[in-house]
Amino acid sequence: MTALVEVKGLDKAFGGVHAVEGVSFAVEAGQVYSVIGPNGAGKTTLFNLITGLYVPTKGEVRLNGENTTKLEPNQLAERGMCRTFQQMQICMNMTAIENVMLGRHLQFKSSLFTTLFRLPALLRDEKTAYKRAADLMEYVGCGEYVGAEASAMSYGALKRLEIARALAAEPKVILLDEPAAGLNATETAALEDLIRKIADQGITVMLVEHDMKLVMGISDRLLVLNYGRVLAEGTPEEIRQNPDVIAAYLGG
Amino acid sequence: MLAEFLQYLFTGITIGATYALIALGFTLIYNASHVINFAQGEFLMIGGMATVSLTAMGVPMVLAIVLAIILAGILGIALQRFAIAPAKQADVVTLIIITIGASIFIRGIAQVVWGKEYHVMQNFSSDEPIRVFGAVLNSQSLWVLGVGAVVVVALVLFFTKTLTGKAILATSMNKEAARLVGVRTQMVLMLAFLVSALLGSVAGIVVAPITFTSYDIGIILGLKGFVAAAIGGLGSGVGAVVGGLALGIVEAMAAGYISSDYKDAVAFSMILLVLFFMPRGLFGPKVVERV
Amino acid sequence: MLNRFMQSRLRGLVFLALILVIIPAFLSNSFQYGMVTQIAILAATVVGLNLLVGFAGQISLGHAGFFGLGAYFTGIATGTYGWPSVPALLVGAIMVGIIAWVVGRPILRLKGHYLSMATLAVGFIIAIILNNERALTGGPDGMPVPAFEVFGWELSSFARYSLFGLEIEGFEAWYIFASVILLVAVWFALNLIESPIGRALRSVHGSEVAASVVGVNTAKYKSLVFVISAIYASLMGSLYAHFLGFITPAVASFEFSILFITMVVLGGMGSTFGVILGAAVLTLLPQVLADFQELETVMFGLILMLTMIFMPKGLLPTLTAIVSKRMRKKAGGEA
Numbered sequence: 001m002t003a004l005v006e007v008k009g010l011d012k013a014f015g016g017v018h019a020v021e022g023v024s025f026a027v028e029a030g031q032v033y034s035v036i037g038p039n040g041a042g043k044t045t046l047f048n049l050i051t052g053l054y055v056p057t058k059g060e061v062r063l064n065g066e067n068t069t070k071l072e073p074n075q076l077a078e079r080g081m082c083r084t085f086q087q088m089q090i091c092m093n094m095t096a097i098e099n100v101m102l103g104r105h106l107q108f109k110s111s112l113f114t115t116l117f118r119l120p121a122l123l124r125d126e127k128t129a130y131k132r133a134a135d136l137m138e139y140v141g142c143g144e145y146v147g148a149e150a151s152a153m154s155y156g157a158l159k160r161l162e163i164a165r166a167l168a169a170e171p172k173v174i175l176l177d178e179p180a181a182g183l184n185a186t187e188t189a190a191l192e193d194l195i196r197k198i199a200d201q202g203i204t205v206m207l208v209e210h211d212m213k214l215v216m217g218i219s220d221r222l223l224v225l226n227y228g229r230v231l232a233e234g235t236p237e238e239i240r241q242n243p244d245v246i247a248a249y250l251g252g
Numbered sequence: 253m254l255a256e257f258l259q260y261l262f263t264g265i266t267i268g269a270t271y272a273l274i275a276l277g278f279t280l281i282y283n284a285s286h287v288i289n290f291a292q293g294e295f296l297m298i299g300g301m302a303t304v305s306l307t308a309m310g311v312p313m314v315l316a317i318v319l320a321i322i323l324a325g326i327l328g329i330a331l332q333r334f335a336i337a338p339a340k341q342a343d344v345v346t347l348i349i350i351t352i353g354a355s356i357f358i359r360g361i362a363q364v365v366w367g368k369e370y371h372v373m374q375n376f377s378s379d380e381p382i383r384v385f386g387a388v389l390n391s392q393s394l395w396v397l398g399v400g401a402v403v404v405v406a407l408v409l410f411f412t413k414t415l416t417g418k419a420i421l422a423t424s425m426n427k428e429a430a431r432l433v434g435v436r437t438q439m440v441l442m443l444a445f446l447v448s449a450l451l452g453s454v455a456g457i458v459v460a461p462i463t464f465t466s467y468d469i470g471i472i473l474g475l476k477g478f479v480a481a482a483i484g485g486l487g488s489g490v491g492a493v494v495g496g497l498a499l500g501i502v503e504a505m506a507a508g509y510i511s512s513d514y515k516d517a518v519a520f521s522m523i524l525l526v527l528f529f530m531p532r533g534l535f536g537p538k539v540v541e542r543v
Numbered sequence: 544m545l546n547r548f549m550q551s552r553l554r555g556l557v558f559l560a561l562i563l564v565i566i567p568a569f570l571s572n573s574f575q576y577g578m579v580t581q582i583a584i585l586a587a588t589v590v591g592l593n594l595l596v597g598f599a600g601q602i603s604l605g606h607a608g609f610f611g612l613g614a615y616f617t618g619i620a621t622g623t624y625g626w627p628s629v630p631a632l633l634v635g636a637i638m639v640g641i642i643a644w645v646v647g648r649p650i651l652r653l654k655g656h657y658l659s660m661a662t663l664a665v666g667f668i669i670a671i672i673l674n675n676e677r678a679l680t681g682g683p684d685g686m687p688v689p690a691f692e693v694f695g696w697e698l699s700s701f702a703r704y705s706l707f708g709l710e711i712e713g714f715e716a717w718y719i720f721a722s723v724i725l726l727v728a729v730w731f732a733l734n735l736i737e738s739p740i741g742r743a744l745r746s747v748h749g750s751e752v753a754a755s756v757v758g759v760n761t762a763k764y765k766s767l768v769f770v771i772s773a774i775y776a777s778l779m780g781s782l783y784a785h786f787l788g789f790i791t792p793a794v795a796s797f798e799f800s801i802l803f804i805t806m807v808v809l810g811g812m813g814s815t816f817g818v819i820l821g822a823a824v825l826t827l828l829p830q831v832l833a834d835f836q837e838l839e840t841v842m843f844g845l846i847l848m849l850t851m852i853f854m855p856k857g858l859l860p861t862l863t864a865i866v867s868k869r870m871r872k873k874a875g876g877e878a
Contacts, residue, residue, distance in 0.1 A: 343855065364838065531652060
């Protein structure tokens, strides 16, 4: 069977510096797949390449067998890929729930005409979207902010809101860039549960994360990057015993 | 043929040098504060009008010029202190509107003090034009080019050789870092406005004998400076000079060979074309957006 | 929650309608009616511009170009070629929409000051063409525009009408007409903003990256709102031409573009009712300041500068913030 996300010989240079170099791996549908590595290893750059924010210098990305290397982020979203950001991208000029409703953008079919005259079809759509968004906020654990402005939310809640927005797009694969950064132990534990719940729904999860305990606990497979190159790839057990990884993490 | 071409070229380079000076003023302020100062043209107006009115009152030309430049400098500092500094949290568009408000205010005062008439300024030296291959070169054009060149060299020296100049550069690159190493950034911002105002007034004075001057001359000159700075790439000194000269020459050629009614349209089409292929102008910095 | 959400938007519209009904009580002559009518037309224009600037966060310093094109299309079509008003107005708007789409595609890729520069250039080019195509536009001297007419019925400020047995002056009729147009313009704008399309537009302002990763084609939406705001401008330009009866290239000038963007920023970017206030203030201010005679320009510049320095969010958002703070304090005091 073909992998859901497949990366072959991916290369990205900024000026003369290779942020990502010759990276290849494959993610099967339904997996929780994590990318780890020290700061500056190229993890976020890799995510940016996969989600279409950067165009790679060399190599290709395939989603469901289709070559998506040159596609824009919105075209990838149409194909079922959605993500969150290390530096959160929340629309602070909107309310919390509107941010989540934005996630349903691709599900709306209302025409400009329907919109301008606010015809019943639009109102029906909006009611469904509102309800679904409120449910999702509950699901990720920031339900108490349904009536709030995004700017009034706490850091941890915003991180959850971003996940809710990504889920609202009903993705096949969701990429989470350091979801646990800045969270305390309790919040991290809740996040772990949330990621499990998402994976149990059959959504493939790709994760960039520093929190080793979290990563080792929930990942099916891991990719270890170091200076933009693949250091190791395998199950958590394999990674734990990989001499290169041990050298890089403990010996370094 | 050649004479005609040379004639347009001379005109273009002269006015282009003026645009370059205005564009440099924009660039300075933009680099220091990321503000596009729509009141930049008013510095030119102040320079020209103050010189004209002072000489009319019997002040010797040289002294009048010095006083006019000082006046513009004070205005530049006042603009930063009283209009830009208090609004530092404001949105980009809001800052644009503030500088527009300032320019209307300055223009209003000029109108009250100097009236609405056009004023003529004497050439600095002989009125006798110079002939080159059949083209006529106004002696004042040489003044514009000479002063322009001196100013550019002075600016380069200022930014590369003096501590103050380096402080301005450092602030434009990274405000926080500059503050950490002891640069007084508020002071630097004020300096940027001051130097920018001085530049503007000098440009306004040298070009006044060619274009005449009036209370509302700043609007269009300021705009042209903005166009020149954008063509060159906002924030680039080289870009400002190249953009200014290019704009001046294209305008003069368009006026000569196409139609003087449409010379501005050609200039504005040029900026659209440049931005179409180079969204950050000719020499604008390439920025990778980080997420 | 959802119901409250929807009620709040209608409340604003009803409130605006009430104000428009009450205003005539304070008007005593045709000049004042003319002023208010003009405010309504300009307000509808900036309600459209605000969709672009306030909600989608894209600056335009050339919107008078589209306003002027609408005005001149109407002037030429109805005046020179004898078209009826409504087809002229609609065809003009479609044409302007197409022009906006064609120029919008490439320039909306630009960001920040470069976008301001490009829109400014587009506005300037339009103004220069209107100034110089004398055969068509009458050049800098301008051209007369016939009265607005529908099926042979003319709307003129100087006529008299009887409506349901009521005697109405022409300038009153224009005021009623412009008020209805403003209400419709606001209604459309509110409908657009609070819809999936509106959310996509606002997300372009809030975070373009976030918008794109959930599937918003940001280039398409920027073009869409640019075209919509240009059509608003064109339609209102057409009405403005009919209302004034005479137009000059000043309606497309840079100064007019700046006036429009100032109305938006002064009134409050992203506040539909705020920008209407902005239009009113900036139209009335010169009238009030006329008493200062030669100091008029100085005062205008000073007031503009001070307002923006001390109320950077604009008049209405600042005022509502103050009021709601007061009310909260009061509520807190009673509790």
